[in-house]
Amino acid sequence: xxxxxxxxxxxxxxxxxxxxxxxxxxxxxxxxxxxxxxxxxxxxxxxxxxxxxxxxxxxxxxxxxxxxxxxxxxxxxxxxxxxxxxxxxxxxxxxxxxxxxxxxxxxxxxxxxxxxxxxxxxxxxxxxxxxxxxxxxxxxxxxxxxxxxxxxxxxxxxxxxxxxxxxxxxxxxxxxxxxxxxxxxxxxxxxxxxxxxxxxxxxxxxxxxxxxxxxxxxxxxxxxxxxxxxxxxxxxxxxxxxxxxxxxxxxxxxxxxxxxxxxxxxxxxxxxxxxxxxxxxxxxxxxxxx
Numbered sequence: 001x002x003x004x005x006x007x008x009x010x011x012x013x014x015x016x017x018x019x020x021x022x023x024x025x026x027x028x029x030x031x032x033x034x035x036x037x038x039x040x041x042x043x044x045x046x047x048x049x050x051x052x053x054x055x056x057x058x059x060x061x062x063x064x065x066x067x068x069x070x071x072x073x074x075x076x077x078x079x080x081x082x083x084x085x086x087x088x089x090x091x092x093x094x095x096x097x098x099x100x101x102x103x104x105x106x107x108x109x110x111x112x113x114x115x116x117x118x119x120x121x122x123x124x125x126x127x128x129x130x131x132x133x134x135x136x137x138x139x140x141x142x143x144x145x146x147x148x149x150x151x152x153x154x155x156x157x158x159x160x161x162x163x164x165x166x167x168x169x170x171x172x173x174x175x176x177x178x179x180x181x182x183x184x185x186x187x188x189x190x191x192x193x194x195x196x197x198x199x200x201x202x203x204x205x206x207x208x209x210x211x212x213x214x215x216x217x218x219x220x221x222x223x224x225x226x227x228x229x230x231x232x233x234x235x236x237x238x239x240x241x242x243x244x245x246x247x248x249x250x251x252x253x254x255x256x257x258x259x260x261x262x263x264x265x266x267x268x269x270x271x272x273x274x275x276x277x278x279x280x281x282x283x284x285x286x287x288x289x290x
Contacts, residue, residue: 001042003075006068008035009047013065014151016054024151026272039064073156090278094119095129097143099193102223103162103240103263104144107289112142115282127198133268140279141268142286144240145199146261154271156283158290161262165244165253167191167237169230179257182206189216189235191226200238202260227251265290 004025011021012032022029040047047061057065094112100123101109112119122138126145132138134152147161166185168174174184186207196204196217204212218235220226226237227248240263243253267283269276 001039002035003072005035005039006072008032009039009061009068010065010072011151012036012048012055013057013061014149016056018055090275091118091120092139092275092278092282093132093137094121094282095132095138095141095143096121096123097126097129097141097145097194097199098123098221099223100142100144102242104142104265105290108286111285111289115285119282125194125198127195130198130268133270136270136273139269139273139275140282142265143268144263144265146202147264148198148201150266150268153268155269156267156287158265158267158287161259161264162241163244164256164261164263165239165241166256167226167230167239167243167247167251167253169234170250170252172234172236174236174254175252177254179255181257182261183210185236186210186212189218189233191218191220191229191235191237193220193238195219203238206258206260 008021008025008027008031011024012018015021015024018029018032018036021032025032036047043064045060045064046058047064048055049058050056096112112121122132124132126143129138129141129143130150130153133141146164166174166180174180174188177184182203185203192200194200196214204214208214218229220229220237223237223239223243226239229235230237230251238256239253244255247253267286269279269283273279
């Protein structure tokens with residue numbers, strides 16, 4: 001079994017299509033089909049079954065895809081880890097998600113600041129960061145969002161996800177709870193860092209199933225603005241674990257109990273980029289400070 005075959009498997013699983021997987025992997029549909037057939041023959045299992053126009057993983061395929069994803073992630077991590085001392089320090093276009101610096105460690109923040117002479121930094125929504133990397137407008141992106149997949153680019157996750165917190169007034173009914181579930185949030189006015197579809201997908205998948213009214217969502221550009229809105233108008237902000245350490249006076253930060261809502265920090269890039277060695281060196285530095 002070859003690593004490129006596992007990549008073809010994952011691309012087909014994420015796109016539900018051999019043709020789309022081929023585009024993602026810069027190969028032909030026949031090569032994707034051949035890779036999947038080779039794995040099926042080697043393991044003696046069926047990986048996909050057709051549902052209408054889509055190719056859907058079988059239960060055995062789902063199990064293998066989970067293992068394959070871990071293997072491919074580790075291999076990609078080795079490419080970054082051993083970028084080599086001869087990697088160039090060319091200027092990179094770096095996209096960072098809105099309020100990333102309110103969530104990352106001080107060491108990571110300082111690493112980015114120390115290399116600012118070789119970085120052109122643009123702050124934007126998580127989805128815009130992703131699209132910028134996919135279209136080549138950004139060489140690399142560092143984003144903070146709830147767990148999700150990135151089928152059109154390469155990705156490294158920086159450590160384990162950190163708990164999400166709800167920022168609310170200490171005088172509110174929520175302020176008396178030790179932890180919160182999605183059910184506790186379904187009637188709240190939610191204050192978010194960006195539009196909900198991309199950065200908060202696991203949260204809204206659950207809220208929508210509970211009949212949540214998305215008119216009760218406001219996008220707040222900064223944590224300081226979020227604190228002001230909560231103080232003046234009420235509502236509940238979704239923030240990183242930094243607010244659990246020292247919330248502002250009159251506020252409390254309550255952990256969300258569902259691990260699916262934890263924050264994850266990702267580095268997004270294109271491994272076939274002409275700037276990959278510089279990207280890998282930068283990513284190695286980010287991981288080392290996280």
